[in-house]
Amino acid sequence: AQTVTQSQPEMSVQEAETVTLSCTYDTSESDYYLFWYKQPPSRQMILVIRQEAYKQQNATENRFSVNFQKAAKSFSLKISDSQLGDAAMYFCAYRRTGNQFYFGTGTSLTVIP
């Protein structure tokens, strides 16, 4: 079975500071995708960043970057220069062969002005 674990139900960060959200997953596959989605109060699910497991280079999208440790099955999200608009629920997701996606339970991020 594939499972995704987010061990931090809530996190907070000062505006302009850096925060890291943790995610671990369990799989027996070697080829898969990992994602971070953001869900603001509007409820809309927004893709933040994705990582292909076969790529060793960590993905980066502007202020968002990941630390992908394949052997450790770890996929953390780093948000640099945090902004008020980053406040949201963040979900880590794993995509297995067959296009099935599995989501973690989410981390609620608060940005303190």
Place this chain on the structure above:
Amino acid sequence: NAGVTQTPKFQVLKTGQSMTLQCAQDMNHEYMSWYRQDPGMGLRLIHYSVGAGITDQGEVPNGYNVSRSTTEDFPLRLLSAAPSQTSVYFCASSNIGQGVSGANVLTFGAGSRLTVL
């Protein structure tokens, strides 16, 4: 493009009633899926489809039916609603395959909040 459109956005049902949540996408995506989101449990896959005429069960399929008669539409049916089905429901779609634009990335609808009394 409209992307993924879900209707209704809000619905209140009584126990035992039936209803259909509609989902339509205009991106010609092969893959469509339904999730439910409950506090502290993240998003859980209910049913999914990899093309017209093909559907399969996800993690929590009991109490829900789906069909996929066209590429664009993937309705979710509750035949006899129960309070345990009170949740926020999301429809999501994607392309499939390596090298296909947008493949392997889910595009979500805005969600439907369902309350069963």
